[in-house]
Amino acid sequence: NAAMGLNKNLSKKLDLIQTDITKVYASIQAVFDYPDEGVPDTEFGEPLLSAIETIDSLLKTAKAGKISQQGAKLAIIGKPNVGKSSLLNTLLGYDRSIVSNIPGTTRDYLEVMLDINGVPVLAIDTAGLRETKDIIEEQGVVAAKDIAQNADLVLYLFDASQGLDGQRIDSKELNLKRTIVIANKVDLIDTNTKFENHIQKISVTNNQGIDKLKNLIKEKLIGDLSSTELWLTTERHEQALRQVKSHLQQALSVSEDLASIDLELALKALAEITGRSEISEETLEYIFANFCVGK
Ligand SMILES: Nc1nc2c(ncn2[C@@H]2O[C@H](COP(=O)(O)OP(=O)(O)OP(=O)(O)O)[C@@H](O)[C@H]2O)c(=O)[nH]1
Ligand SMILES: [Mg+2]
Incomplete structure (x- = not known):
């Protein structure tokens, strides 16, 4: 039962999906012989939806898996002079960018x-994002917007001592996927100053709020998946699972006699990941216990 070098947790989930599909397949076969009975929802819709749910939970890990292997793009943007380069240097641990x-x-x-x-x-x-007549700086501003759009995560900084209002950027125009809004230079303001809840307060100068920010960056990028080690890490696996899902959705949308074909295709797509098309021992036992013996 050794799947090709797959993580054990991942293997288990794939088994779960295979078992669900196989059970439904068996139910349909059984009904062929007893056409009056029909397949109850508990043996058709429910297990198929449960398989789709398992697939969705796995697909959600694909992005984190890719990031943990290949790295994430993190863009630091904001108006000029808010401390973007200072923050980069702090995250890096030495001065690389000119401040x-x-x-x-x-x-x-x-x-x-x-x-x-x-x-x-x-x-x-x-x-820094601003209107400018300097041709080189203007190109830098255009590039900054482009970088922000293509980043996995954007750190949007503003200067806490200047207030957010004058420094808001149109996130719709930039079409940002994920953003952490950060008030920098909180060392310059009253400690009781309130900002909206989602805004992170930091001071690069005083090294304040930086550890919390790092945790948040990690959480936004890979969620709390780091402990589960349950990641889809290859594009091929992700594609195959998407196929399994679409075959299952197709199966759900047709009548039972036609669903068999889609279920076979789903099992075949699943076998591309597990490397085995044979049905697990437990599933066979289940089928015998429920459908064959005594009928
Ligand atoms: N008081 C205070 N000053 C800071 C803080 N962070 C950065 N600065 C100062 O703010 C000024 C601008 O910092 P930079 O990091 O160059 O700002 P930037 O956003 O990269 O600016 P541009 O490259 O012009 O867009 C520098 O004088 C920094 O020393 C902070 O937390 N508190
Ligand atoms: Mg800078």
Whole structure:
């Protein structure tokens, strides 16, 4: 029963899916011989939906799996002078990006590989977002928007001492997938100053809120999956599972006699991952116990 080098937890889930599908398949076969009975929902719709649910839970891990292997793109954006380059240097642990109190210091983007609590991250420091007549800076601003759009996660910084209002960027225009909004320079403001709940308060200068921010970055990128080791890590597995799902959805949408074909296709797609098409011992036992013996 050794699936080809698959993680044990993943193997178990795939077994679960295979068993669900096989049971339904067996039920349909049984009804062929006793056409009056029909297949009850507990032996058709329910197990198929449960298999789809299991597949969905696995597909959700695919992104985290890819990130844990290949790394995530993290863009740091915001208006000029809010401390983007300072934050990059702090996350990196040494000064790599030029920091100054002159707005527009970073005119081109800068990419750095980081390790954020065990997650490989390509962090990208970008030019401050503003209207500018400087051609080079303007190109940097265009690039920054592009980088933000393609990032797995965006850190959107503003200067806490200036308030968020004047520094809001149109996240709809940028079409950002995931963003952490960060108030930097909280060392400059009253400690009781309230911001909206989702806003992270940090001070790069005082190294305040940085550990919490790192945890949040990790959580946003891979969720709490790190402990389960249950990741789909290859594109091939992900594609195969998507196929299994679509065959099951197809099976659900047709009459029982036609569903057999879709279930066979689903099992075949599943076998592309597990490397085995034969039915597990337990499933065979189940089938014999429920359908063959005594009927
Ligand atoms: N008081 C205070 N100053 C900070 C903090 N973080 C950064 N600064 C200062 O803010 C100024 C701008 O910092 P940068 O990191 O260059 O800002 P930036 O967002 O990269 O700016 P551009 O590259 O121009 O877009 C520098 O003088 C930093 O020393 C902070 O937490 N508190
Ligand atoms: Mg900068």
